Amino acid sequence: xxxxxKSTGHAIVLEEPxxxxxxxxxAVGADLPTxxxxxxxxxxxxxxxxxxxxRLPELSEPEIIRHFTRMSTWNYAIDLGIYPLGSCTMKYNxxxxxxxxxxxxxxxxxxxxxIEWSQGHxxxxxxxxxxxxxxxxxxxxxxxxxxxxxxxxxxxxLVSAYHKAKGRQRKTILTSDTAHGTNPASAALAGFQIVxxxxxxxxxxxxxxxxxxxxxxxxxxxxxxxxxxxxxxxxIQTIANMLHxxxxxxxxxxxxxxxVLGLSRPGDFGADVIQFNLHKTFSTPHGxxxxxxxxxxxSERLLPFLPVPRLEKHGEKFVLVEDAPQSIGxxxxxxxxxxxxxxxxxxxxxxxxxxLRAVSExxxxxxxxxxxxxxxxxxxxxxxxxxxxxxxxDRNQRDxxxxxxxxxxxxxxxxxxxxxxxxxxxxxxxxxxxxTETESRSEMDRFVSALKEIIETPGVxxxxxxxxRERVDETKAARxxxxxxxxxx
Amino acid sequence: MTVQHRFLPTTxxxxxxxxxxxxxxxxxxxxxxxxxxxxxxxxxxxxxxQSELEIRRRVRTLMKDGRYAQNxxxxxxxxxxxxxxxxxxxxxxxxxxxxxxxTPYQPEMSQGTLQALFEFQTMVAELFGMEVSNASHYDxxxxxxxAALMAMRINKGKNRLLVSSSVHPEYIQVLxxxxxxxxxxxxxxxxxxxxxxxxxxxxxLSDDVMAVIIQSPNFYGCIEDLESLSAVTKxxxxxxxxxxxxxxxxxxxxxxxxxxxxxATGEGQSFGVPQSFGGPFVGLFTSxxxxxxxxxxxxxxxxxxxxxxxxxxxxxxxxxxxxxxxKATSNICTNQNLIALWATIWLTMMGKEGFHELAxxxxxxxxxAKDILVKTGKAKLRYPTQNTFNEFVIELxxxxxxxxxxxxxxxxxxxxxxxxxxxxxxTGLLVCVTEKKSRDDIDHLAQLLRDLA
Numbered sequence: 001x002x003x004x005x006k007s008t009g010h011a012i013v014l015e016e017p018x019x020x021x022x023x024x025x026x027a028v029g030a031d032l033p034t035x036x037x038x039x040x041x042x043x044x045x046x047x048x049x050x051x052x053x054x055r056l057p058e059l060s061e062p063e064i065i066r067h068f069t070r071m072s073t074w075n076y077a078i079d080l081g082i083y084p085l086g087s088c089t090m091k092y093n094x095x096x097x098x099x100x101x102x103x104x105x106x107x108x109x110x111x112x113x114x115i116e117w118s119q120g121h122x123x124x125x126x127x128x129x130x131x132x133x134x135x136x137x138x139x140x141x142x143x144x145x146x147x148x149x150x151x152x153x154x155x156x157x158l159v160s161a162y163h164k165a166k167g168r169q170r171k172t173i174l175t176s177d178t179a180h181g182t183n184p185a186s187a188a189l190a191g192f193q194i195v196x197x198x199x200x201x202x203x204x205x206x207x208x209x210x211x212x213x214x215x216x217x218x219x220x221x222x223x224x225x226x227x228x229x230x231x232x233x234x235x236i237q238t239i240a241n242m243l244h245x246x247x248x249x250x251x252x253x254x255x256x257x258x259x260v261l262g263l264s265r266p267g268d269f270g271a272d273v274i275q276f277n278l279h280k281t282f283s284t285p286h287g288x289x290x291x292x293x294x295x296x297x298x299s300e301r302l303l304p305f306l307p308v309p310r311l312e313k314h315g316e317k318f319v320l321v322e323d324a325p326q327s328i329g330x331x332x333x334x335x336x337x338x339x340x341x342x343x344x345x346x347x348x349x350x351x352x353x354x355x356l357r358a359v360s361e362x363x364x365x366x367x368x369x370x371x372x373x374x375x376x377x378x379x380x381x382x383x384x385x386x387x388x389x390x391x392x393x394d395r396n397q398r399d400x401x402x403x404x405x406x407x408x409x410x411x412x413x414x415x416x417x418x419x420x421x422x423x424x425x426x427x428x429x430x431x432x433x434x435x436t437e438t439e440s441r442s443e444m445d446r447f448v449s450a451l452k453e454i455i456e457t458p459g460v461x462x463x464x465x466x467x468x469r470e471r472v473d474e475t476k477a478a479r480x481x482x483x484x485x486x487x488x489x
Numbered sequence: 490m491t492v493q494h495r496f497l498p499t500t501x502x503x504x505x506x507x508x509x510x511x512x513x514x515x516x517x518x519x520x521x522x523x524x525x526x527x528x529x530x531x532x533x534x535x536x537x538x539q540s541e542l543e544i545r546r547r548v549r550t551l552m553k554d555g556r557y558a559q560n561x562x563x564x565x566x567x568x569x570x571x572x573x574x575x576x577x578x579x580x581x582x583x584x585x586x587x588x589x590x591x592t593p594y595q596p597e598m599s600q601g602t603l604q605a606l607f608e609f610q611t612m613v614a615e616l617f618g619m620e621v622s623n624a625s626h627y628d629x630x631x632x633x634x635x636a637a638l639m640a641m642r643i644n645k646g647k648n649r650l651l652v653s654s655s656v657h658p659e660y661i662q663v664l665x666x667x668x669x670x671x672x673x674x675x676x677x678x679x680x681x682x683x684x685x686x687x688x689x690x691x692x693x694l695s696d697d698v699m700a701v702i703i704q705s706p707n708f709y710g711c712i713e714d715l716e717s718l719s720a721v722t723k724x725x726x727x728x729x730x731x732x733x734x735x736x737x738x739x740x741x742x743x744x745x746x747x748x749x750x751x752x753a754t755g756e757g758q759s760f761g762v763p764q765s766f767g768g769p770f771v772g773l774f775t776s777x778x779x780x781x782x783x784x785x786x787x788x789x790x791x792x793x794x795x796x797x798x799x800x801x802x803x804x805x806x807x808x809x810x811x812x813x814x815x816k817a818t819s820n821i822c823t824n825q826n827l828i829a830l831w832a833t834i835w836l837t838m839m840g841k842e843g844f845h846e847l848a849x850x851x852x853x854x855x856x857x858a859k860d861i862l863v864k865t866g867k868a869k870l871r872y873p874t875q876n877t878f879n880e881f882v883i884e885l886x887x888x889x890x891x892x893x894x895x896x897x898x899x900x901x902x903x904x905x906x907x908x909x910x911x912x913x914x915x916t917g918l919l920v921c922v923t924e925k926k927s928r929d930d931i932d933h934l935a936q937l938l939r940d941l942a
């Protein structure tokens with residue numbers, strides 16, 4: 001347990017109950033401006049008023065600062081160390097982007113401001129659009145979708161609209177067994193049925209497997225490239241051609257775009273729609289689970305159907321166009337998650353075109369380094385060239401009374417966030433590692449050392465134990481269902 | 490040749506060693522998995538790398554005509570509300586442990602995010618007077634669309650949805666887009682003097698109606714009679730769904746839950762979240778407990794750890810896409826966690842009394858503004874019989890759009906000309922007055938009306 005001893009020190013981590021328990025009548029957390037107009041009591045104008053004041057906590061400002069600061073110390077974060085969640089792309093989030101996006105110049109604006117006031121914001125959106133087109137090599141962009149899954153849904157609505165415009169309704173979306181759960185869920189929400197294709201032994205979709213299910217009811221194939229095994233779909237050009245022959249479309253899930261910036265453009269092999277995850281590829285912070293931003297890029301075929309409003313440049317002036325007869329309509333109020341556009345725009349400018357390629361190259365190099373360091377310890381079910389992530393499983397550990405879940409939970413005791421586990425579904429007990437380009441060699445070595453020590457010293461059943469909270473009882477949470485604080489009064 | 494950059498820790502020497510460990514000689518060897526016919530050999534068109542200094546300079550130049558640079562005065566609301574926000578909220582949400590963590594799928598190393606979500610769910614459920622809140626949604630518009638989808642699941646077999654014409658026009662557009670693929674018919678309930686017509690609702694309700702959607706305060710600022718609308722809806726076994734874009738109003742108005750809502754959604758931007766040109770915001774989503782298994786999105790629940798200590802975890806995830814795939818209650822993967830945290834901190838800082846007092850200030854300022862604007866003789870209230878919270882429609886003698894345009898040139902946005910949403914409505918101006926407008930600001934608007942309208 002040598003490495004364990006030097007992995008984590010003694011942290012100063014304090015208990016802190018929910019704010020409702022420390023609340024005391026009379027404590028004030030914020031000052032309001034002095035009311036400089038006659039005071040109107042709600043009950044003097046409204047027929048009915050709220051029965052009793054909402055039971056929000058009552059605490060002073062220093063108490064509130066401590067409350068949330070203490071809670072923050074219970075979280076792991078990319079700022080603390082490696083976060084090798086496969087397909088989640090947990091990379092460093094540049095602080096400059098945060099400062100700019102939160103500055104009054106950018107955060108004060110209202111989407112209904114006079115258009116003359118908004119030209120700067122619209123230009124930022126325009127430039128981001130051009131950057132994203134460069135990455136995909138595809139002619140259309142919509143920045144509207146609020147997150148990756150929302151981008152998927154929007155993309156599938158475009159697919160539906162495309163077929164409808166041709167006077168037909170196609171009901172089937174093909175996905176592969178490496179697909180994210182959001183793919184079938186988004187397809188269902190857009191009114192489609194799913195047919196899943198099994199990937200071959202080399203981890204990619206084969207033209208024969210596609211041919212077996214490709215018929216006139218197929219609206220599109222939805223696949224991630226590189227896929228969730230970290231493998232580039234080497235038959236993608238053939239697949240695109242086969243789809244297009246049937247007038248079916250190719251949807252690329254852009255979740256793994258971090259592997260191919262400046263190395264391969266989906267538009268060049270015939271992709272029709274792809275969603276970006278600005279919070280993955282373009283470094284906007286994950287924020288503990290959002291906000292994301294999921295712009296989409298589309299081929300010529302889907303241009304007429306893009307959502308409104310559409311950003312256009314008329315001479316030197318930027319305008320938002322609402323009138324587009326074939327559009328699927330609006331997918332979100334206002335103009336998308338603009339605050340995320342700013343961060344991505346800053347990130348792209350900080351790196352430049354060549355820097356973006358360096359991002360992908362370093363991501364690939366790091367993942368292959370991890371592969372080289374772990375391939376003799378963990379079993380690799382599919383032995384093909386991998387890019388930005390690598391998938392193993394626990395086959396070599398089964399005799400040791402160790403499995404994927406135990407390894408993951410034990411990593412927490414080493415002060416490291418586990419990799420993605422039990423995904424992709426095509427690999428049983430998968431262990432999926434994506435270091436990203438922002439990890440140094442020494443940080444990757446730290447992770448490798450921890451993993452090796454866990455495997456060499458099995459038998460720790462109850463991990464994690466060296467944390468603020470030990471194994472959390474998820475079954476009890478689901479059975480007894482306490483979703484809100486139970487007030488005493 | 491891979492360029493060096495401050496975001497990339499690998500040095501040229503490291504690179505040689507890493508490549509060696511990988512058993513290859515060059516970066517190119519690692520790219521063999523990408524077939525040559527789909528390799529891109531150009532340079533991305535994003536230009537050269539720029540320093541922080543250069544980007545900052547560029548931002549300043551681009552934003553020189555913006556609202557902030559010209560210190561403009563604005564009375565625009567219409568779904569996004571400019572409320573005060575204590576500095577501590579921004580500072581706390583910058584903590585890297587909140588900002589740069591992932592979804593709390595590993596509860597043992599995410600208790601901070603999880604407890605904050607539990608507090609968020611508690612406060613949101615309390616404000617709406619509902620039993621359950623989820624861990625947040627993209628925004629108010631998509632929350633409402635998902636509420637309609639949830640109603641479809643609960644009331645299977647019914648295929649019609651009634652939506653009040655006073656719902657935010659962009660929310661209606663989103664709803665229409667979402668439902669286009671699912672075989673649901675939308676019918677709109679007409680208005681009577683700026684609020685949903687109860688008689689029209691009665692005549693539109695039939696056995697095939699799954700749910701009725703009402704916004705309050707509605708898009709024109711008028712407060713709907715939720716109780717009566719709900720009673721009529723329930724009599725026909727349809728679900729009653731309430732949308733609240735201006736959630737500060739919940740401090741003083743009867744809660745949707747008290748008025749009989751089955752599902753209540755809203756926009757949490759009102760909780761001090763920057764307007765940020767339209768996003769990111771935080772969608773609020775609440776329902777009755779009996780429908781919790783049909784709810785979309787994440788839920789955080791209280792439990793214990795192996796030592797019996799109070800802990801939190803995401804729960805009921807068998808509803809969600811990563812488990813149920815195409816059978817999930819929604820495709821939603823993320824919530825709007827950092828903005829939910831923002832809202833939680835803001836609500837904690839406002840506190841029980843402050844939140845209520847803030848709402849009183851909004852009401853008082855808006856009532857003052859109504860009074861003084863009407864006294865100019867250049868405008869009248871379009872819906873004088875209706876109660877409003879912090880937003881109302883005035884009717885100008887001439888074109889509202891032209892007035893707004895003239896005012897904009899002076900650095901003032903007097904409201905939203907309703908012609909933006911309905912080209913035949915040339916005289917209506919939607920004016921919002923929050924606590925951030927001083928008496929002088931409001932007097933200034935009145936003077937402008939005298940001078941320009």
